[in-house]
């Protein structure tokens with residue numbers, strides 16, 4: 001996959017994307033990343049990328065010209081037309097599903113805004129899709145772009161050693177992760193649950209599933225309602241309920257147990 005980024009802060013992309021799995025994905029050619037400085041495409045004398053808002057108001061707006069100029073300058077060297085994504089709080093939420101969908105595209109172009117907003121004609125003329133990484137305002141789209149690249153890069157074929165990890169994510173099927181442990185067996189008085197040392201693979205699998213269900217019910221009941229649950233899952237949820245884990249009751253658990 002190829003990813004081009006347009007930003008007035010290209011130096012922000014040095015570091016996070018040079019190391020670890022994304023760094024290796026780039027070194028091995030699974031991900032080709034090109035970060036472009038929008039300021040180099042600002043035509044005016046002062047290379048301005050922002051201007052005052054028409055209609056008045058506080059704050060500055062990102063000018064449209066640098067984005068369009070950058071496209072005109074870069075397009076002749078591009079292998080095709082990229083899928084253009086603007087990172088913005090007004091976008092559709094980045095989910096694992098969206099990351100999987102984007103990972104299937106051969107060529108992305110990520111637009112990063114700054115200031116208090118971006119001239120609307122950038123959306124009209126260049127953007128295929130607007131994506132948000134969450135409901136908070138940042139100082140720009142650069143960190144969200146890096147989050148998107150990280151989420152997508154690890155899904156590219158050959159990037160993760162075992163596709164089993166990726167398969168397990170979809171197998172865990174919309175539930176939260178179970179607790180994980182490594183050595184030592186006892187650390188500062190905190191012991192690893194006995195079942196994980198038992199060698200009973202069936203018991204380990206059931207314990208993990210039960211823990212995933214428990215955590216999801218308590219922390220993300222919205223996800224529990226969406227997850228594909230089978231008869232064993234409902235049995236484990238009933239066990240947790242009978243153990244008093246859900247206190248006065250979690251509505252999502254009642255709903256799931258009533259449904260069958």
Ligand code: 9WO
Pocket residue numbers: 059087088089112113114115116117118131132133134135136137138139140141144
């Ligand atoms: C700033 C602001 C100040 C006063 C009143 C309204 C305001 N809106 C904004 C604003 O949205 N600024 C953005 C900053 C302009 C585009 C780039 N910025 C940005 C992107 N902030 N947060 C994101 C972002 C992108 C993707 N996912 C989450 C947040």
